[in-house]
Amino acid sequence: MANYKYHILLCGGTGCTASESPKIKANFESILAEKNLTDDVQVVATGCFGFCEKGPIVKILPDNTFYTQVKPEDCREIVDEHIIKGRKVQRLLYENPEDKAHISDSKHMGFYKKQMRIALRNCGFIDPENIEEYIARDGYKALATVLEQNDPMATIDIMKKSGLRGRGGAGFPTGLKWELCRKNEADQKYMICNADEGDPGAFMDRSILEGDPHTLIEAMAIGGFCIGATKGLVYIRAEYPLAIHRLQVAIGQAREYGLLGDNIFGTDFSFDIELRYGAGAFVCGEETALIHSMEGKRGEPTFKPPFPAQEGYLKKPSNVNNVETFANVPVIINKGWEWFSSIGTEKSKGTKVFALAGQINNVGLIEVPMGITLREVIYEIGGGIKGGKKFKAVQTGGPSGGCLTEKFLDTPIDYDNLIAAGSMMGSGGMIVMDETSCMVSVAKFYLDFTVEESCGKCTPCRIGNKRLYELLDKITKGQGTMDDLDQLRNLSRVIKDTALCGLGQTSPNPVLSTIDNFWDEYVAHVKDKKCPAGQCKALKQYVIDPEKCKGCTACARNCPVGAIKGTVKMPHEINQELCIKCGTCIEKCKFNAISII
């Protein structure tokens, strides 16, 4: 086996791939070949490092140097300086925003300091297409332990005691779910992985699949053993081609190594995994809809009971868990439930992965222990609000969640606290908004998504969400009435109360939580016909201050719709009927004469 002096790890996740990481890899390889260093330096495309804001990331081992925003043309300098001369390339190191000092080791960066990586433990560390690297990191050890012990109930008991809850959003205890499925006897059962990640902006499942596919295979085999299933199915959206590819490679390798297939580790246990592709419908993340979609039927939910544990795929008892949930399983077996349950809060154990996005400095994928506060996440890990603006709200739980305000910044994050605050954990989207975000528009954005993604089966979701969207649209256009606000509230409550599945039951949350937390902003849109955040186009008025206007005609000449009239050297005026609020006039005015009111 080659004994490398250096390992160049570079992010091969979807985000960095889009920022030319394959080209960076090729450049490294050709430069190393040119310099005869291929026996000394290994280049590895790993999964996502998480710090997407600063991607593409290149990490050099053994010295743990963390280069950010690397371009293909930087490769030669890294090889010449770092690999050959042992000098770090200072300009590519992360710059601490506080004191502008360069930090070379990621563990000293604010973004990573408070993180705890269990589900993402191997992402950005191993080559996901090489099973040996997974095995070297205790891979398949948990499966071996479980099969050797040959006591499914004991393993289920470990899962129950660990306190692991479903990471897909609802937070159902995983061990209990397995136990319920185990109890239903059948000639065939199915262990299903829900990899239909659909929340806008969330990509934790994709990152795990791309960065550490074997952990899913191992966990599904463990789960299959526990519930008595010999077949595993991964329902994955076809828009994840890289994840699908890596998973297929991993399944192939696992079969080759006898870790999938008949008589795994020489035991009586046989298990294999197949992939099923989804067309990207959000509702297919709901487990009954997911199962129908896998069966080739229309992806729409049905009433529970019967639960999948009773009647699932092809009417056989089935257990559906999310990718991130599975990623925790091998670690719990290896390190023990006591260790896992010592992390987190009373009712929410372990860690949670969040996709941090929005008006925040450090956009990326983070994994934090349950119980961390929103303030720590936003200000310490996220590096605070972009451009030094004021924090306004943070949206968690995706289209099913709500917006939390400043008063919740010190609330420890866990399933129950988020629900109590009017939001939810969801699959882990976390979108930070600053003072320029209009909360009515935010609610409208999510409703637009839900209207698009509703399957159309039940009345409240099919028609009700459309009506919610229309009311919000009316309000953002300055045509809303106070009755509309009443209607919005009543309709939201009824939809929550009557919709068939989780999608409809939670779709009004963005409306209710913004109404509750930003009532004045709604009223401003309705009564004063003003958008306090200045976002709602229809409510903006561009006006020229006649005192400041010199009559230079720059605005009038550049206005794309000819809405500005005036004679040279005389104050100009904007025709509000014609103005499309594009902002060109403000940009062109050299005298600061135009403002938005």
Place this chain on the structure above:
Amino acid sequence: MDMIKLTIDNREVEVPKGTTILKAAQTIGINIPTLCHFELEGLGVHNKPGSCRICVVEVAGRRNLAPACITEVMPDMVVKTNSMRVINARRTVLELMLSDHPNDCLQCAKNGRCELQKLAIRFGIRHNPYEGGEQSNYQIEVSPSIIRDMNKCVMCRRCETMCNEMQTVGALSAIERGFPAVVSTAFNQHLEDSPCSFCGQCVAVCPVGALTEVDHTPKILRAIMDEKKKTVVQVAPAVRVALGEEFGMKPGSIVTGKMVTALKMLGFDYVFDTDWSADLTIMEEGTELIGRLTKFLNGDKDVKLPILTSCCPAWVNFFEHHFPDMKELPSTAKSPQQMFGAIAKSYFAEKIGISREEMVSVSVMPCLAKKYECGRDEFKVNGNPDVDYSISTRELASMIKQANIDLSQLPETEFDSPLGESTGAAVIFGTTGGVIEAAVRTAYEVITKKPLPKIDFEELRGLEGIRSATIDVDGLKLNIGIAHGLKNARKLLEDIKAGKCNFHAIEVMACPGGCIDGAGQPLHHGNSDVIKARWEAIYRADKEMPIRKSHENPSIQAIYKEFLGEPCGHKSHELLHTHYFDRQTVVEVGSEN
């Protein structure tokens, strides 16, 4: 049986385990409103998507409201069906539905019978609080039998359940998602390009005006007015046991004589009976059965058995679409409607001295597929159809009402002659098992040349989906199969394909219960007692007939003597028999092609 005690609206109730809240409430007289929910008890029809959310109730300890139609009772459950939270939710859901529904109730075919309209009345909905308007993505589509106005679809999925689960036709399912979601054909193709059998069961269960029948009544009124035309009308057996319901009479009332009076009052020149041509069908189909059986008994290995009945046009469409490779099995005998039309426009037109073009031939049918059937090219001579218009029982009722006639008060009149005399064997064509019983009555006597010891074959009667019986025909064991509902027909066809079938003859009717529950009958709104009452009436009508065997019908005997010659003879083949086509549009799952 495990019993469960619970409280509904502060009243204790005890029901068997597995009962829904909806049914439990009904046992104490609480009528929870429903819309999507649909069941035909005893006929295996269940539509329970739990999707309209009109039936929601409050269950103590539950976060959200529960749909009463699919939530099963639990011990000590405390249910509120009329709290303000529930009423507000139901009103809001109903307002949502109405906000997405065209406001053309006055011209809607379902006006006055629409279940959504009834709910709007019950909840006193007076205005639409939403400004967004209804979805209007879909064009009204007219097929020979069915009109689809999908903008009126409320996504109750009843039609989908009938089409897929009851009939296994697979023409209808939900398309699109979110607001534009409706039930339609794959890719929203025209119904005629789909595997639709035109059984019309979708129309029979649609709670609103999304699926309705093509209305021919205005054309018939004009034909009656046209002095240059002679109008000839035939009425199917199942119509006479259901028409009365439209005039407030009890389900199961037999109104044959009153119906004839009404048709004469409407101005039809000749009022005849499809029962007459049903007897004719027995002569042809029975002879064909005997012929094939004889060949089989004589060792002919190529003979096509079992023989399948062919009087149901939806069933004919079904096997042409789904089992075209088996199209040699059904009898080639035309349906009674088409036999009647062929005779009316040849034999009878000649008799009264007019050309076929001068005759307008109308049929009153419990069926919507008959509308499609009479338009088939093979049932036309030089483009002139043997049956010009087929109308449903509902359309006839509408014509009678338009003419200020109260059917229930009318005296009785006999059908006209010669195409009006019939037997008890013909009237039972109106229900499942009837055609084959009529055939057996004749075949027995023809084969054995002995009178039947007992006319009633109880073993062939009933409402189970698939039934079978072995009839001893003087030592010859005749194995009979019966299926109603195309799902059951499919099962028998698959058994035949797999060589697991030892029947000599199989009767198939597409609609559950047969023609008594045809899609053209008065709406039963999910009350299967109505269907059972019609079923009993059919056998009562049979008993009341003086002659109960088709071959004993003197008018039938006369036409063979006078005009047709022999059953299955040359003239019969020309006028009374047909052939079938391969209409496969979809490759069946599991088939090799």
